[in-house]
Amino acid sequence: MGGKAFQMTKGERAFDIFLYTALTLIMIVTLYPFLNVLAISFNESTDTVRGGIYIFPRAWTLENYQRIFSYTGLIQGFKISILRTLSGTLLGLISASMLAFTLSRPEFKARKFISTFLALTMYFSGGMVPMYILMKDLNLIGTFWIYILPGMVSAFNVFIIRSFMDGLPFALQESAKLDGANDFMIFYKIILPLCKPVLATIALFLAVGQWNEWFTTYLYNGNKPHLTTLQYELMKVLSSTNQGSGMVNANDMARQMAQISPESIKMAITIVVTVPILVVYPFLQKYFVGGMTLGAVKA
Amino acid sequence: MIVKALTENGVTANESVTPRPPAKRNSGFWKSVLQQKYLYLMSLPFVIWVFIFSYVPIWGWLMAFQNYKPAKSFGEQKWVGLDNFKELFHDERFYLVLRNTLSMSVLGLIFGFVVPITFAIMLNELRGSIFKRTVQTVSYLPHFVSWVVVGGIVYKTLAIDGGIVNDLLMWLHITDEPIQFMAQGKYFWGILTASDIWKETGWGAIIYLAAITGIDKELYEAAKVDGAGRIKQAFNITLPGIRSTVMVLLIMNIGHLIGIGFEKQFQLQNNLVTDYSEVLDLYALKYGIQIMRFSYGTAISMFTSVVSVILLFTANGLMKKFTKESIM
Numbered sequence: 001m002g003g004k005a006f007q008m009t010k011g012e013r014a015f016d017i018f019l020y021t022a023l024t025l026i027m028i029v030t031l032y033p034f035l036n037v038l039a040i041s042f043n044e045s046t047d048t049v050r051g052g053i054y055i056f057p058r059a060w061t062l063e064n065y066q067r068i069f070s071y072t073g074l075i076q077g078f079k080i081s082i083l084r085t086l087s088g089t090l091l092g093l094i095s096a097s098m099l100a101f102t103l104s105r106p107e108f109k110a111r112k113f114i115s116t117f118l119a120l121t122m123y124f125s126g127g128m129v130p131m132y133i134l135m136k137d138l139n140l141i142g143t144f145w146i147y148i149l150p151g152m153v154s155a156f157n158v159f160i161i162r163s164f165m166d167g168l169p170f171a172l173q174e175s176a177k178l179d180g181a182n183d184f185m186i187f188y189k190i191i192l193p194l195c196k197p198v199l200a201t202i203a204l205f206l207a208v209g210q211w212n213e214w215f216t217t218y219l220y221n222g223n224k225p226h227l228t229t230l231q232y233e234l235m236k237v238l239s240s241t242n243q244g245s246g247m248v249n250a251n252d253m254a255r256q257m258a259q260i261s262p263e264s265i266k267m268a269i270t271i272v273v274t275v276p277i278l279v280v281y282p283f284l285q286k287y288f289v290g291g292m293t294l295g296a297v298k299a
Numbered sequence: 300m301i302v303k304a305l306t307e308n309g310v311t312a313n314e315s316v317t318p319r320p321p322a323k324r325n326s327g328f329w330k331s332v333l334q335q336k337y338l339y340l341m342s343l344p345f346v347i348w349v350f351i352f353s354y355v356p357i358w359g360w361l362m363a364f365q366n367y368k369p370a371k372s373f374g375e376q377k378w379v380g381l382d383n384f385k386e387l388f389h390d391e392r393f394y395l396v397l398r399n400t401l402s403m404s405v406l407g408l409i410f411g412f413v414v415p416i417t418f419a420i421m422l423n424e425l426r427g428s429i430f431k432r433t434v435q436t437v438s439y440l441p442h443f444v445s446w447v448v449v450g451g452i453v454y455k456t457l458a459i460d461g462g463i464v465n466d467l468l469m470w471l472h473i474t475d476e477p478i479q480f481m482a483q484g485k486y487f488w489g490i491l492t493a494s495d496i497w498k499e500t501g502w503g504a505i506i507y508l509a510a511i512t513g514i515d516k517e518l519y520e521a522a523k524v525d526g527a528g529r530i531k532q533a534f535n536i537t538l539p540g541i542r543s544t545v546m547v548l549l550i551m552n553i554g555h556l557i558g559i560g561f562e563k564q565f566q567l568q569n570n571l572v573t574d575y576s577e578v579l580d581l582y583a584l585k586y587g588i589q590i591m592r593f594s595y596g597t598a599i600s601m602f603t604s605v606v607s608v609i610l611l612f613t614a615n616g617l618m619k620k621f622t623k624e625s626i627m
Contacts, residue, residue: 015529019424026418027437030497032463033452034440040455051461095345102342109331114342121353123554123608127600128580129587130359133369134352150352153345183337212445215562219588231447235566238451270451277443282436289505 034274037267041065045262064268073225073233074269081211081230084147088210089203095153096202097195100161101187118155132219141220144227147210157202164198165191200287204280211277234273237261363598369591383598393582393599399488400578404559406492408552412545414496415503420533422504423511438501450566453494457481481567484575491567491576506548507541514540546624554611558603579603 035055040048044059052058068074102108103115126134131150140146168191176186192199214231221227240261281288332339363383365376387393418438425431441449457464459477468474480486518536527535561580568576577585579599587596619625 009528011528015424019421020430023421023425023430023434027434030437030440030501033456036455036463037452053461054463095348098341099345102338105338108335108338109328110339110342114346117346118349121349123611124357124604125353126356126359127597127604128583129593129596129600130356130362132588133359133362133593134356136369153348153352155349183335184341187341208443212443212447214445214447215565219584231445234451235447238447238454266451267455270448274444274448278440281439281443285436285439289509 037270037274040264041268041271043264045264048262048264064262064264065272068265068268068272073228074230074272076226077228077230077233078272080144080227083144084229085207085210088148088151089206091148091152092154092157092206093199093203096157096161097192097199098187099153099158100165101191103158103162104165105183118153118158121155135220142224142227146220147213147216147229151209157205161195161198161202164195168194197287197290200284201290204284204288207280208277230273234269237266237269360597360601362594363601365594367594367597369593379594383594384602386595387598387602395574396577396579396582399575400557400559403488403491403564403578404556406488407495407559408549408556410492410496411499411503411552412549415500416507416538416541416545418500419504419507419511420537422508423537424529424533435501438504440501441498442502444498446562446566449494449498449563453490453567454481457490481569482571484572487567487572487575491563494567495563506544510541510544511537542622543624546618546622547626550611550614550618550624550626553614554607556607556610558607 032055036053039053039055039057041064042060042062043053043057043064044061045064047059099114099118103111105111125131135141135146135150140149172190172194173186176190181189212231214229214235217227217229217232218235222232362376364378364380366379366382367376422431422434425434456462457480459465459479462477464480465474465477469477480490514536518540519532522532522536557579559578559580561578561584564576564578564581580603583596583599583603586592586599615625
C-alpha cells in the first residue's frame, strides 16, 4: 500500500469502523444458529423446555447423544448416507473426468457432438413426473442405486474439469504418445494426477450434494427403512412438530413437542447430520475458491 | 462467467485450435474410430447414460398431451391434445402458485445479487488479514448445510418460545408478545428470502471476489491520486470492473426465474401458509406424483421448462443487444 503517503482521513476511519462492525455482525448472525443448536443439543431436554438457552448449555448432559445413538434408524441412516456419499462422489468423479478428458482432445471426432449433447442437458430437463415414471420402468425405485445412477453424469462438472484440462500443457500428452502410451494411459497416468485441484473441488461439490440430498429418499425410498438416509431421518424428526398436520396453535405445538421428540434430541440429531460435512470444507477451501473461479479467469 | 467458458469452450471455441483434417471417405471414418478407440470407449458409455437419464425423460413430455394411465403401455395411451393445459390455465390455484413462484424468485434475484456483491466488496476492502480469512471461512459454513437443517434452524430461530428473534424484539420493546412468524403467510416470502441470503451469501461472493481480484490495481492508485475515497472507488472502479461477471450470472438466473425448484419452500412451509409457499414444482409434485395425475403434473413441469428457456433466451438476447454480454 501507499504507506504514509496518504493520511487516513476522518471519512476513511469512519468507513473502516463501519466495515469491521458490519462484518463482525455478519459473522455473529452466521454463526449464532449453529452455536445455539449445539448448546441445546448438550442441554438436558426437560430443562430445555424452559427456554432461554442461547450459546451455552444450562444443564450440561451427554444424554441426548446417547439416546439418539441407541436409535437404530439413525445408525442405519448414517451407514446409507456414508455409502451414498462415497460411491456417488467416486462415480461422479470418474464419469466427469473421463468425459472431460475426451472433450479436451482437439482431434477427437465425436467431441463437438458430445459437448452439444451435454450442454443441452443444462437447459432442458424432463421434469419430475417423466423422471418418476422412468425410475419406475427401470425398477430403480426402492433400491440403493436410485441415489447414485440418475445423477451420475453432470454436464456442469464435466465442463469445469475440461476447462482445467485445457490449461495443461499439451506437450505432455504428445511426448507420452511418442513413448507409446495409449489414450487411456495418458489420462490415468499423466492428466489425472495434474488435475488434483479441480478434482478436489468437484469431489467436494459432489459429496456435499450427495450428503445433503433428501428428496430422492422422500420420493422413492421413504418406506424402505433400510435405505433411508440421515437427512430424511432428520426431516422426519423435525417435521414431527414443525409440519405436523394437526398443528393449530402454540399450545398444541408445545404439547406435541413434548410427546414426540424433545427439542434437545432434535438438535442433537441436527448436529450429527451437519458435522461430517462441516469438518471437510475448511481443508478443501483453498481448492474450491480456485475451482469456483476457474471459469471466470478463463472467460 | 463459468457458464460462458463452459458453453463456449465446450461447443465452439477450440474449433480453431486444430484445423480439421480434410474430409475423407467412409473408410476414413472407421479408421479414425479405430485410432481413437480409447476415446470412444471412455466417452460412449457416459453418453448413453446421459441419453437415458436426461433425454428419455424429455420424451416423457408427450404425456402432457395424453391421459396417461400407468397400467398401459405408451402406445395404448389416450391422446387428449391440449386438454391438460386447458385445465391448467383454468385452475385458479395455478395462478396463485405462479404468483408465489414469481414473487419469491424476483425477491431472490434482487437480493441474491445485491447482498453477495456488497459482501464481496466489503471483504475486498480488508487487505489480507486474519480477520478477512475468518470472515470468509465462516461465511461459507451455511452453504454446506442441507435445507433440512436450515429449515430446522429457521423454525428454532423464529420460534415463539425461546427463539432469538422474538426474544430480541421483546427485549428491545419493539413488540409486546412474540410474533408467530412461521404461522402467517404474509411473512413467508420474507423468511424464505432471508434464509436464502443467510445460506448462500458467502458462497455467492466467491465468484465476485475473484472478479474483483482481476481488476487492474493501477486504476485504484490513479483514483486515489484523483482524491476518490473508498466508497467512490467501489462505485466507479470495482462495480464496473465486475460488470461482465454480474451480467452473465444475471442472464442465467433470469432463466431460472420460474424454475426455482422447491427445496426451500418444502422445508420451510407448513399447512398454515400454503397459499404463500406453494410454487410450481411443489404443485407438480402434489398433482403429478402424490395424487397420481401424471399427465397433469407433466403439463405443469413442461410449462415451467418452456417458460424458463424462453426467459433465458430473451434475457440473453436483450443483454446482447444492449450490453454486448451474452452466454450463448
